[in-house]
Amino acid sequence: MSVKSETHRKEIWVAAAAFALLLLLPFVLKRFYLYFLGLVFVNGLFAMSLNLVLGYGGIFQFHHAVFYGVGAYGTALMIAKFGQSPWLGFLVGPLLAASVSALMGMICIRLSKLYFGMLQISLGSLVWATVYRWYNFTGGDDGIHGISMPSLIASPKGSYYFIVLMTGACLGVMYLIVKSPFGSVLQGIRDNPVRSEAVGVNVRLQQLLALIIAGFFAGVAGVLFVVLDNSVFPDMLFWTLSLEVLIMCLLGGWFTFLGPVMGAAILIALRTFVSTFTEYWALIQGIILMLVIIFLPEGVLGYLHRKWSQFKGSGLAGEK
Amino acid sequence: MLQVEEIKKSFGGFQAVDGANLDVKKSEIVAVIGPNGAGKTTLFNLITGILKPDGGRVVFKGEEITGWPAYRICKKGVSRSFQVVNIFPRLAVFENVQISVLSQQRKTYDLLSPSKTLVIQETQNILESVRLTDKARHVSGSLSHGDQKVLEIAIALGSKPELLILDEPTAGMSPEETSRCIDLIRHLSTDFGLTILFCEHDMELVFAIAHRIMVMVHGRSIIQALPEEVRCNREVQDAYLGESEVQDA
Numbered sequence: 001m002s003v004k005s006e007t008h009r010k011e012i013w014v015a016a017a018a019f020a021l022l023l024l025l026p027f028v029l030k031r032f033y034l035y036f037l038g039l040v041f042v043n044g045l046f047a048m049s050l051n052l053v054l055g056y057g058g059i060f061q062f063h064h065a066v067f068y069g070v071g072a073y074g075t076a077l078m079i080a081k082f083g084q085s086p087w088l089g090f091l092v093g094p095l096l097a098a099s100v101s102a103l104m105g106m107i108c109i110r111l112s113k114l115y116f117g118m119l120q121i122s123l124g125s126l127v128w129a130t131v132y133r134w135y136n137f138t139g140g141d142d143g144i145h146g147i148s149m150p151s152l153i154a155s156p157k158g159s160y161y162f163i164v165l166m167t168g169a170c171l172g173v174m175y176l177i178v179k180s181p182f183g184s185v186l187q188g189i190r191d192n193p194v195r196s197e198a199v200g201v202n203v204r205l206q207q208l209l210a211l212i213i214a215g216f217f218a219g220v221a222g223v224l225f226v227v228l229d230n231s232v233f234p235d236m237l238f239w240t241l242s243l244e245v246l247i248m249c250l251l252g253g254w255f256t257f258l259g260p261v262m263g264a265a266i267l268i269a270l271r272t273f274v275s276t277f278t279e280y281w282a283l284i285q286g287i288i289l290m291l292v293i294i295f296l297p298e299g300v301l302g303y304l305h306r307k308w309s310q311f312k313g314s315g316l317a318g319e320k
Numbered sequence: 321m322l323q324v325e326e327i328k329k330s331f332g333g334f335q336a337v338d339g340a341n342l343d344v345k346k347s348e349i350v351a352v353i354g355p356n357g358a359g360k361t362t363l364f365n366l367i368t369g370i371l372k373p374d375g376g377r378v379v380f381k382g383e384e385i386t387g388w389p390a391y392r393i394c395k396k397g398v399s400r401s402f403q404v405v406n407i408f409p410r411l412a413v414f415e416n417v418q419i420s421v422l423s424q425q426r427k428t429y430d431l432l433s434p435s436k437t438l439v440i441q442e443t444q445n446i447l448e449s450v451r452l453t454d455k456a457r458h459v460s461g462s463l464s465h466g467d468q469k470v471l472e473i474a475i476a477l478g479s480k481p482e483l484l485i486l487d488e489p490t491a492g493m494s495p496e497e498t499s500r501c502i503d504l505i506r507h508l509s510t511d512f513g514l515t516i517l518f519c520e521h522d523m524e525l526v527f528a529i530a531h532r533i534m535v536m537v538h539g540r541s542i543i544q545a546l547p548e549e550v551r552c553n554r555e556v557q558d559a560y561l562g563e564s565e566v567q568d569a
Contacts, residue, residue: 176431176432177432180430181422182429182431184418184419185422188419191409191410191411192406192409194370194406195407196423197370198368198370198400198406199399199423200395200423201419202389203391206428
C-alpha cells in the first residue's frame with residue numbers, strides 16, 4: 001500500500017511540475033509558439049473528449065467534430081450576434097453542444113457499432129450543411145471573425161493561460177469520470193454489452209449519458225478555440241475534422257488516458273511544421289495513419305506503456 | 321417463485337421453444353435437462369430478458385416480467401451465468417465482479433467518486449465465497465477456462481439475486497473443477513439460501529444436486545418432477561436418455 005501511495009505522490013509531483021512549467025512558458029516563448037501550444041491543448045481536449053466514448057465506451061463516434069463546432073458556434077453567435085457577455089457565451093457553447101449530442105444520441109443509440117457511426121455522420125453533416133448555408137445567421141463559409149473577448153483573456157498570454165487552466169480542469173474532471181463507477185461500467189459495456197445488461201446495467205442510457213458528457217467537453221474545446229483564434233468557420237464541424245481527431249486518438253493510443261493529447265500534439269506539430277515544406281499534408285497524414293495501424297496498433301503512448309510494464313516485469317492488471 | 325407458462329420463441333422458421341412450462345419454488349434447486357438443441361439456453365434467455373418471447377408468460381414473485389429488458393429483470397432479482405464464457409475479458413477479476421456489485425447498488429451514474437474505494441468488501445466477500453481471492457488482480461481473460469466459468473457465477477452473484485440461473489455451469493470443466501463447482505452450487509443453496517435454476521449435460525451432477533428436474537425435448541417441456549420419477553419415466557427414457565447417447569457419440 002505504501003509503495004502505491006508513493007508512486008501516486010510521485011505522479012502528482014510530476015503533474016504539478018509540468019503544470020508549473022506550462023505557466024512559466026509565456027515568459028520565454030514567442031507569440032507563435034504560444035498559439036501553437038494553445039492549439040495543441042484545444043485539440044488535445046477535443047481528442048480526449050472523443051476518447052471518452054471511443055476508447056472507454058467503445059462507441060463508434062465518427063462525427064465528433066459536430067459538437068466541437070456547435071460549442072464554438074454557440075459561443076461565437078452569443079457574442080457576435082446576440083451581443084451577450086462572452087462569459088455567458090462560454091457557458092452556452094458547451095451546453096448547446098451537450099444538448100445536440102443528447103438529441104443525436106437518442107436517435108443514433110438504437111443502432112449498434114458501425115450503423116451508429118454512419119447515422120451519426122449523416123445527421124452531423126446535416127448540422128454542418130445548416131451552418132454552411134445559413135449565411136445571414138452563421139456567416140456561411142466565411143464563418144465569424146474578430147469575436148471580441150473579455151480583456152482579461154484577450155492578449156495572447158491571457159488566452160494561453162485561460163486555455164491551459166480550462167484544459168487542465170477538464171482533464172481532471174474527465175480523469176475522475178473515467179475512474180468513477182460510471183467509467184468502470186462504461187468500460188464494462190465496451191468489453192461486453194450483453195453481460196453488462198445481464199448484471200442490471202441500462203446499457204443505452206449509460207451510453208447516452210457518456211455521449212452527452214463527451215459532447216459537453218468537445219463543446220468546451222470548441223469554446224477554447226474561439227478564445228485562441230477569435231473566429232469560427234464551418235470546417236470546424238466538417239467530417240474531415242472528425243476523421244482527424246479520430247486519428248489523434250489512434251495515434252496517441254486510445255486505451256490510455258493521455259494518449260489522445262499526445263496524438264494531438266504529434267499531429268498538430270507535424271501539420272504546423274511539415275506544411276511549411278509541402279502542400280501535400282493530407283498525403284503525409286494518410287501515410288502516418290497507415291504506419292500507426294500496422295506498427296503501433298495501441299498508439300504511441302500505448303506502445304510506451306506496454307514497453308514500460310514489460311520493463312517492470314508485471315503482468316498483473318492492477319498495476320496499471 | 322418463478323412460473324413459466326406456455327412460453328414460445330421461434331427463429332425464422334425454427335421453433336426453438338414451443339410451449340415450455342416451468343415452476344421453481346423458493347430455495348429449490350431445479351435442473352433443466354434435454355438433448356442438444358432442445359431449447360434450454362433459449363428458455364433461459366427468454367426468462368432473463370435477453371430474448372423476447374413470441375408468446376406465453378413469465379411470472380417472478382407474483383409479477384409478470386414477460387418481455388422486460390434484461391437489466392430490469394436483473395434488478396428484480398434474477399441473475400444468470402452464461403454457457404459460453406461471457407465476462408469482461410480486459411478487466412481484472414476483481415473489476416468483473418465489482419461492476420456487477422456497483423450496478424446492484426445503483427451506483428452506475430456516480431460520476432465523481434473513485435471506483436477503487438467503492439464496494440470493496442462486498443466484492444471481496446463474493447470472490448472469497450467462490451475461492452477466486454488469490455486471482456483477484458489477474459486479467460480475467462487470462463484465467464483458465466474453469467476459473468472463468470467460476471467467475472461467471474461470481475459476476476452473477478454480484479447482483480445479489482434471489483433466483484440464480486446457471487447455464488451449463490460445468491461445461492468444459494475438468495473432473496476436479498466440476499466437483500469444485502458442485503460444492504460451490506451446494507454451498508450457495510444451503511448457506512446463502514439461493515434459489516437455483518440450472519441446465520446441464522452432466523447427468524451425474526444433475527441427479528446429485530437437483531431437487532426437481534424438468535425435461536425439455538424439441539422446445540417442449542415434457543415433465544417436471546422429482547429425480548426418481550424422471551429417471552423412471554418412460555417418455556423421458558425414450559425421448560431423451562436413449563437419444564442423447566446417439567447424439568453425444
